[in-house]
Amino acid sequence: MNLTYKQRISVEDYNALRDAVGWGRLCEDQAAQSLKNSAFVISCYDGEKIAGAARLIWDRGATAYLADVMVMPEYQRQGIGTYMVEENIAFLKSQLREGWRIKIVLIAAKGKEAFYEKFGFCVRPNENAGPGMDLILT
Ligand SMILES: CC(C)(COP(=O)(O)OP(=O)(O)OC[C@H]1O[C@@H](n2cnc3c(N)ncnc32)[C@H](O)[C@@H]1OP(=O)(O)O)[C@@H](O)C(=O)NCCC(=O)NCCS
Numbered sequence: 001m002n003l004t005y006k007q008r009i010s011v012e013d014y015n016a017l018r019d020a021v022g023w024g025r026l027c028e029d030q031a032a033q034s035l036k037n038s039a040f041v042i043s044c045y046d047g048e049k050i051a052g053a054a055r056l057i058w059d060r061g062a063t064a065y066l067a068d069v070m071v072m073p074e075y076q077r078q079g080i081g082t083y084m085v086e087e088n089i090a091f092l093k094s095q096l097r098e099g100w101r102i103k104i105v106l107i108a109a110k111g112k113e114a115f116y117e118k119f120g121f122c123v124r125p126n127e128n129a130g131p132g133m134d135l136i137l138t
Contacts, residue, residue, distance in 0.1 A: 002047050005083070009035060009043040013050035017070040039064070040091040042084045044075075051075040054084040056091065058102075064092055066106040085119055107132060 011032050015025040026034070035041060039058035044051040052071035058064035066088055071081045092102055108116055113123050125131040 003051065003080070004045050005087070006043050006045065007041060009041055009050070009053050011035065013043065014053060014068075016050055017053055017072065018068075020072050021070045023070075038067075040088055042087050044071075044080050044084065046075070052080045052084060054081075054088055056088045056104075058092065058095075060095075062100075062102055064102055064104045066104055069106075081115065082118070085116075089119060105132070107134065 011028050014031055014035060015028075018025055025031075035055070037057070038055040039060070040056040041053070042055070043053040050072065052075060054069040055067050056064055057067055066085070069081055069085060071084075089104070092104065096102065104121075106116065106121065108121075108123075117123070122129070
């Protein structure tokens with residue numbers, strides 16, 4: 001294995017990852033918009049082959065959303081996901097200014113909560129917080 005990390009990803013590689021983890025491909029123009037407007041993107045390659053990616057949506061103020069953390073099945077459980085999440089968090093930390101606090105939210109796939117708890121994310125609902133909610137428009 002010859003793993004390298006980049007701060008970009010092509011629409012083709014992004015959709016290949018989506019396919020491989022079972023989320024389905026996005027229309028090319030929609031995927032391109034999503035990637036272009038992300039505050040931070042990280043990808044992992046094994047030589048020329050895409051192995052993983054993750055990205056961050058951030059309003060440049062108080063709220064960020066960690067999205068699309070994906071590792072190709074054959075590359076899972078080798079630390080790639082951890083490294084990419086850490087890099088997203090490090091990017092946001094580097095943006096903190098005096099007196100700021102930034103909340104990072106995410107939607108964990110079922111059964112993946114433990115992976116995110118390692119970084120300090122809290123599962124909702126809990127004693128103090130209600131559940132996350134979403135609405136999909138088509
Ligand atoms: C979830 C995912 C991103 C993890 O990436 P990964 O590269 O396989 O994870 P890592 O190798 O960095 O694992 C780091 C740690 O998390 C643990 N972990 C990995 N996958 C896990 C899972 N599904 N459930 C619980 N813990 C998990 C590992 O055991 C490891 O723990 P350790 O450090 O104590 O050994 C990857 O499995 C994946 O892409 N899954 C399919 C897509 C998906 O569900 N993404 C998350 C959407 S919210």
